[in-house]
Amino acid sequence: MKLQFPFSLPVKKLKLGDSAIGLDIGFHSIKMAEIIVRDEGIEIVNFGLKEIKGSPKKGQSRADFMGGLIKQLFAERKVHGKKVYISVSGHNVVIRRAVLPKMPEEELRDAIKWEAKKEVLFSLDDADVDYHISGEVTKDGADFYELLTVMARADIVPFMMEMIQKAGLKPQGVTVVPMALWDYDRAINTINPDEVTSYIDMGAERTRVYFVADDQLLFSREIPSGSKNITSALIGEYETENGNGAVVDEQRAEDIKKSYGLPPEDSKEKTEEGILLSDLRKRILPIVTKQVEEFYRSIEYFKNKYKRNKVHRLIVSGGGVGLRGLYQFLTENLDMNIERCNALFEASTENLELTKEEAKLMGPGLTAAAGLAIGRCAKINIMPDKYRETWQKTLVKLAPLALLPFVIAGLFFLGGYLRADLKAAEKTLEEKKQLLENLQLQFGKVQGPIRKLQSLGKEERDLRREKENLPGGALASADFGFVFDELEKIVGNNTSLSRFTYTDSRFGREDNEEEVVGRRESRLLIDIKGHIFGDDLSVQTTLQYLLEDLKKSPAFQDVKLLKSEPFKIGRYTSSGIEFELLLVPVTQADGNA
Structure with missing residues (x-):
């Protein structure tokens, strides 16, 4: 099958005749798109999707299990290429x-x-x-x-590399999903740099929101909810009109989701079990409503933070976007121009071996894979050097098969290359020695001013002490009623505060010790310890919003995260973290200033 994109070649790194394979490995499925560069543009020559079902067998590693699934996908789709570009995501990728x-x-x-x-x-x-x-x-x-x-995080990319190598493939680059979506968008659209574009990638377990403007990726956010939440909502018992009832398990719930999506509000239809589609809508509606609220919140936060009047384009992609009825629901509730990414609809469908409904479900999920193949990790590539191919590594691999003259010529060339490097290094070393000598001479000249500055610092501290002992020099007080009201509004349901300590930072500190949060006239400090309960993702999201809301609060001048660490094993029945914050409250003196 051949899917031809109707655009000119936009990516400088690609050349006519080049081919590339993008591999998007998600929590729920593996997506693959293979492209080749033609005179008319970029052509998708192969694509595929494989759901991740089951788990590793006894004694089998996760990398072996996933590598086997990738190998199956390539065999089923008859993909002959070995070089792939991949992406990483999650809360351990920042x-x-x-x-x-x-x-x-x-x-x-x-x-x-x-x-x-x-x-x-x-x-x-x-x-x-x-x-x-x-x-x-x-x-x-x-x-x-x-x-x-x-x-x-140090273990993320090596695991991906092991997985790809277990599949018999050769990794060429590792980037992040927003770069792939951005590369795809730029390939098929002319983007005005002054406009703000938001990309929403709806996966099985997570939804990611990104904002691009002025040719920069400005802001990203991860929402711990995806299409799998809809499947979970559909599982359970239903009442039917004949009174027999029906029970929907996980596999049937997934099938119902793909077949019916978000049914219309006035639907009178039923499933084959006799379940009213209106009952399905009641279960799905809270999930998608929550998603829309999170999208709106992300958009408003971005506009306030980056002083933007509007988001001009909202582009949705990912497997979750194929849900029937979702696009209309988003359009009605977000009240803005929304575009859908679907590589199978944005290409010619003349020879497409899928029905329109199958293409509608699969196409949005291929966006990141197509973007990986188009962009080839040109801007961001976090793959370590040890995994990258170089001419030196290639020479070593070919040496046992090469004739002796070629080996000698290669070694001679390598020797010349190393000698040139050595000369350059010697020249750099000599320049740095000269620079060091100059710095040593200048160091002696600045000792006098430094000593004078230290003397002035001591005088300043002495004057501060005298000022504090004068009438009216006492430390201004904070409005603790206001402070507690603000904390009550900001602290979430999954968060508890275990200690609240109020101190005067003037006492118990040596003269030469640095201020924890900088010098301030107030010098009032509040130390708070607490706990956040939940899984890793919800905990990190809660902590992020807690810090942001505290910094925006009119009750505090400054906020500092001193510590955050996971609960010790066995201490609590639920997972989570302990944290400690240092707050500088707004004092009465600040309010009168």
């Missing part, structure tokens, strides 16, 4: 924007980790990191990079 001083690119990864370590909840020491420089700005006479950064 997408952030950052602004950092201009520096050598070899130093940027360490700088990105350092800048992000206070906000990322997993260790960044061995995390896989990549970045895309989206722009440059100048502030106070200094030059800065505007960066899109991606960080994955």
